[in-house]
Amino acid sequence: MRRFIALLSGDNVQLGLGELNALLDVLGGSLATERTHERLPEFTADLRAARDAAWRSAFVKESVLK
Numbered sequence: 001m002r003r004f005i006a007l008l009s010g011d012n013v014q015l016g017l018g019e020l021n022a023l024l025d026v027l028g029g030s031l032a033t034e035r036t037h038e039r040l041p042e043f044t045a046d047l048r049a050a051r052d053a054a055w056r057s058a059f060v061k062e063s064v065l066k
Contacts, residue, residue, distance in 0.1 A: 001029075001044050001045060001046055002044070002045070002046065002047065002050070002065060002066075003032075003042060003043075003044055003065070003066040004042065004043055004044070004045060004050045004063045004064060004065055004066060005040050005041070005042050005043075005063065005064055005066050006020055006040070006041050006042075006043060006053075006054070006060050006062070006063045007039065007040060007060070007061045007062045007063070007064075008020070008039045008040070008041065008059055008060060008061070009059055009060070009061045010059050012059075013038050013039060015059060016039075016057075016059030016060065017031070017041055019057055019058065019059050019060070020041060020043065020053060020057060020059070020060055023052075023053040023056055023057055024043055024045060024049065024053060027045065027048075027049035027052055027053055028045065028046070028049050029043055029044055029045025029046070029049045029050070029053065030043060030044050030045070031043045032044065042066060043063075050063045051063075
């Protein structure tokens with residue numbers, strides 16, 4: 001498992017966080033409770049789960065390794 005940072009799009013940050021959290025639950029990752037910025041949540045997942053979460057999400061623009 002690696003640590004990633006996601007870039008959320010849109011004005012509704014809570015909706016993006018909810019979507020990312022639901023995708024990570026399905027894909028086997030977990031969302032961190034701390035954030036350095038409201039649109040940059042950190043999460044833990046394997047590389048494939050991080051890629052799939054960004055690809056399937058409407059509110060995640062990108063995810064990068066931390």
